[in-house]
Amino acid sequence: MKIPFQMRSPVGIGMIATLLGLAMPGYAFDDWGDDGTLEIERIFVVTAQDKPDTHPFYGVGHKRGMDIDGVAGKELVLTRGKSYAFRVDTDIKHDFYLSTESVGWGASVLVEGVEGNFTYDGIVTIETDNKTPKEFFYACRNHKYMGGKIHIANAGEEDKVVLGKIDISKLPPTKPPKPVSERTVKQKISFADMFVSHSSAGKRVANSDNDKAKIAYTDAHDRLNKAKIALDAGDLVLALFEVDESLRSMSTAARLVPTPEQLEEQKRIFTALLEEVKSFEASYKRNVERLEKSGRTDVREDLSYAELESTIEAAESLYEMKEIVAANRLMKNLQKAVTSALGKMLDNTTVVYDKNFETPLEEYEYEHARFLSYEELIPLAIEQRRPSKRAIELMDQFVVKGKDIYQQSIPVAKGKDYKNAILMLQGATFQLQRALRMVGVR
Secondary structure (H helix, E strand, O other), X not given: OOXXXXXXXXXXXXXXXXXXXXXXXXXXXXXOOOOOOOOEEEEEEEEEEEOOOOOOOOOOOOOEEXXXXXXXXXXXXXXXXXXXXXXXXXXXXXOEEEEOOOOEOOOOEOOOOEEOOOEOEEEEEEEOOOOOOOEEEEEEXXXXXXXXXXXXXXXXXXXXOOOOOOOHHHOOOOOOOOOOOHHHHHHHHXXXXXXXXXXXXXXXXXXXXXXXXXXXXXXXXXXXXXXXXXXXXXXXXXXXXXXXHHHHHHHHHHHHOOOHHHXXXXXXXXXXXXXXXXXXXXXXXXXXXXXXXXXXOOOOOOOOHHHHHHHHHHHHHHHHOOOHHHHHHHHHHHHHHHHHHHHHHHHHOOOOOOOOOOOHHHHHHHHXXXXXXXXXXXXXXXXXXXXXXXXXXXXXXXXXXXXXXXXXXXXXXXXXXXHHHHHHHHHHHHHHHHHHHOOOOO
């Protein structure tokens, strides 16, 4: 089964799959051909329930645990070099993520190749490669020992992985909790009461039409009441636990219903991302066209035009649906895909064109386009190579010189003195080339 959008980015694939309702248990994605789409080997469904005694961390950590495809704490074996997706539905209090440590609790986040960490309702993907650890864990950000182990094996060696229940006796001892004072609990309950029941955030959530926010808001109220009851009963440990859960749920609810100012900022970010992506898209298309004219046939391998257009349309649809945070996430992913494709072009080739010009004007237009192409490569080189502050300062000196010469060439060209305008443009481009050499681009 193939998702009808060509999106190389895992979060883009996951987001679009969610929109289309394709992220269902038991589905495996075919090996996708040469159309540039990401191959998803398998989708796992992640849920949460009270731990049965078959859970690998039964008896330690939180009383609830995560299930994979209905199996408590299922131990997974993935194949190196393939991509996998997790469809997460774990309850608002249990943010799923991938970690290099079994304890979870927000520690030791696995970042390489992973998109979507820390979600309780959505898609998390991992593209495994040689940098992926042989063993890591799926876990909860907010609670200890809720997840299970994941193994990475080379193709054909999956059956050699030894599975078995984790020996919890060998886990590092948990530090004893600090003594809980009645004063601390009362202060937290007082703050939670103000945040949940009397804050502008609470009123905003209560008056919204966001069902997920209202679920979290209701949970915050329930937890706060349980904290008060526990305090009255003298159970300070339980009271502290419940009030912390109340504050966590209320924070989640508040994030889901932003203030008008926060909403405007999210909209501003989307507009800026859209403008930047379209700018990079135009640059990519220009360079592809010019390289293909020079005889290159492999320049479209890293990014397809259909991928660009369909993903922009998907992000704009999310924006219209007022799912602006999701739209921004998709656009940021597309931004990475486009800049990555341009970065490969930047690493592997120098812009070369057919130099058989019939007129001085045609040669001038070539040199003008050449300068603009190098100008577009400057920010991409900085993003891809991440030079030091000093290197950027030196680059800026060459870029300023190049742009100054370019501006001087414009009136010369308008006067139809193309010979001198061409020489000036070549000098301007040379300055940009010097700037690129500062970060190792030849």
